[in-house]
Amino acid sequence: MKFAELAIRNFKEMLRDPMHMGLEIGIPAGFLAIFWALGRSMGGESFFTTTMLVPGIAVFGFAFLLMFSAMTLSRDRESALLSRLLTAPLKPRDFILSYSLPYIPMVVLQIAVCFGIGALLGLEMPGNAGLAFLVLLVMGICSVELGMILGLLFNVNQASAVGSVIITLVALLGGIWIDIEAIGGVFYGIGNALPFAHAIDAARYAMIGAGFSSIATDFYWVLGYTVVFFALGTFLFRWRMVE
Amino acid sequence: MSYGTNGNRFAIQTFSLSRKFGDLVAVDGIDLSIKEGELFSLLGPNGAGKTTAIKMLCCLLRPSSGTATVMGRDIHEDPMAVKQIIDVSPQETAIAEYLNAWENLSLIGGIRGLAKEEVKKRSEELLEMVGLAKRAKEQVRKFSGGMKRRLSIAMALVSDPQVLFLDEPTLGLDPQSRRGIWEHIAELKGKKTIVLTTHYLEEADALADRIAIIDEGKIVALGTPQELKDSISDMQVMVVKAKNLPPDVIEGLKEIYPEVKTTDDGIEIGAKELSFYEIVDYLRPRGVAIQSTSLKQPTLDDVFLHLTGKELRE
Ligand SMILES: Nc1ncnc2c1ncn2[C@@H]1O[C@H](COP(=O)(O)OP(=O)(O)OP(=O)(O)O)[C@@H](O)[C@H]1O
Ligand SMILES: [Mg+2]
Numbered sequence: 001m002k003f004a005e006l007a008i009r010n011f012k013e014m015l016r017d018p019m020h021m022g023l024e025i026g027i028p029a030g031f032l033a034i035f036w037a038l039g040r041s042m043g044g045e046s047f048f049t050t051t052m053l054v055p056g057i058a059v060f061g062f063a064f065l066l067m068f069s070a071m072t073l074s075r076d077r078e079s080a081l082l083s084r085l086l087t088a089p090l091k092p093r094d095f096i097l098s099y100s101l102p103y104i105p106m107v108v109l110q111i112a113v114c115f116g117i118g119a120l121l122g123l124e125m126p127g128n129a130g131l132a133f134l135v136l137l138v139m140g141i142c143s144v145e146l147g148m149i150l151g152l153l154f155n156v157n158q159a160s161a162v163g164s165v166i167i168t169l170v171a172l173l174g175g176i177w178i179d180i181e182a183i184g185g186v187f188y189g190i191g192n193a194l195p196f197a198h199a200i201d202a203a204r205y206a207m208i209g210a211g212f213s214s215i216a217t218d219f220y221w222v223l224g225y226t227v228v229f230f231a232l233g234t235f236l237f238r239w240r241m242v243e
Numbered sequence: 244m245s246y247g248t249n250g251n252r253f254a255i256q257t258f259s260l261s262r263k264f265g266d267l268v269a270v271d272g273i274d275l276s277i278k279e280g281e282l283f284s285l286l287g288p289n290g291a292g293k294t295t296a297i298k299m300l301c302c303l304l305r306p307s308s309g310t311a312t313v314m315g316r317d318i319h320e321d322p323m324a325v326k327q328i329i330d331v332s333p334q335e336t337a338i339a340e341y342l343n344a345w346e347n348l349s350l351i352g353g354i355r356g357l358a359k360e361e362v363k364k365r366s367e368e369l370l371e372m373v374g375l376a377k378r379a380k381e382q383v384r385k386f387s388g389g390m391k392r393r394l395s396i397a398m399a400l401v402s403d404p405q406v407l408f409l410d411e412p413t414l415g416l417d418p419q420s421r422r423g424i425w426e427h428i429a430e431l432k433g434k435k436t437i438v439l440t441t442h443y444l445e446e447a448d449a450l451a452d453r454i455a456i457i458d459e460g461k462i463v464a465l466g467t468p469q470e471l472k473d474s475i476s477d478m479q480v481m482v483v484k485a486k487n488l489p490p491d492v493i494e495g496l497k498e499i500y501p502e503v504k505t506t507d508d509g510i511e512i513g514a515k516e517l518s519f520y521e522i523v524d525y526l527r528p529r530g531v532a533i534q535s536t537s538l539k540q541p542t543l544d545d546v547f548l549h550l551t552g553k554e555l556r557e
Contacts, residue, residue, distance in 0.1 A: 005349060012346070080334075084398070
């Protein structure tokens, strides 16, 4: 496990950068509180119930993780450090793992924060919290693997721009605040092709009591994307390894 | 082709190694054989292709044509095997800014597969050597440029590789730190193969077993420091200490003697045959106040100027 040391370094860099912790935890927490308050003041049958909001905002938080992981890898690619590390006998897969594994604790933390704040705001999970957690966990990993791809394709500035676009896309097409099925058309088509809406839906259903079999399609949809993103990231890393 | 493993101990061999960037030929058909345990220096002016050559040998750049072997392993066919036995101190400082010095060394030790105990022991020695032992627990982004540089070099030494590439290791260091690094490199001499690029001729002169002078991607001379100096032993070098030496006068003098080098307090003129009077008669009427003239033995600097027409330091 030669890559462990590099994964630890990347984890430490993340912890030691206050921006990271602030945004990655602050954004889901803040958005959750704001939209919950909005839902309350609208009253009646609002879309903004905790059951609807918690999975959506968790996934929204992952989009920030996606952007940060992309920027970290991209910044390192431009530095002499990564080219030094590339002279070590590590495989492309090792590099991708050491840049994405450190984000998994962050994914878990984000989900925990969303669940925790959700609980404070009255979230009830009559269904399977563990299953909802699992779906979100895979979605979080999927986001980070997509971040790897962006980090390999773009420089830091581009990665942050593309990251912002993706954050917006997730917000619009993920079905976080609006019911994309009700809108239909191209909007729904794109949203439905991407993994985000599937993860959010599956987590919502799991929270209110759906079993695995009824969310299996959504779950595998997300898992499929994760595997594809990881493979593509590894392929791109190999391509970037020698100029 | 004879590889290092079958008796003929070459640590590095290059075969018409070339690299283009667009139309620019950065490395142009280099053929080198570097012996095991040799300290080999690549000397050349800015943009000569030294870093490009080293990056190809470290499997970071793909050759446009030709190839090379490191301890018998082809850099193109078997990069993983090459990476197992090398380490490099890149020209640019290459450190993890948010880690402390200690953690930076552990990072390299870790990815190179060293045991924890080994890393700890070597890190202690190396931090001592580069004078950072007292600041080992500070995040290195707070270090000065020279301190970062010294750490960057130490990182190349953690894994104790068979083949070590040092790309301008002492660039920008104060004389004292530079001497410290030299001493360490001198200690490694003979124990491992080292390829060193440098702008400091005294560095190559003091440390290298052999020197290759590289210019515009080509090797223009190759030999021991003494051989290179001997190659121009029939040359004379006149040292002129003078005040008030405008650039256009120096340019004019170059038309008579092409190899003119400016120094801190005057010029040095190299040529097979020098006429003292011709030089003085040229300079005096142009308002140059000559303080003294003398002859000296050619140095590597003069070899360099002679072969490339360029001065080594910018
Ligand atoms: N990635 C690159 N893309 C385009 N051109 C490059 C690239 N890397 C190097 N070059 C060019 O190749 C030539 C050789 O560069 P190289 O860095 O190898 O020189 P060098 O001998 O190391 O010089 P220095 O002493 O300044 O470090 C230069 O003209 C440089 O501009
Ligand atoms: Mg260079």
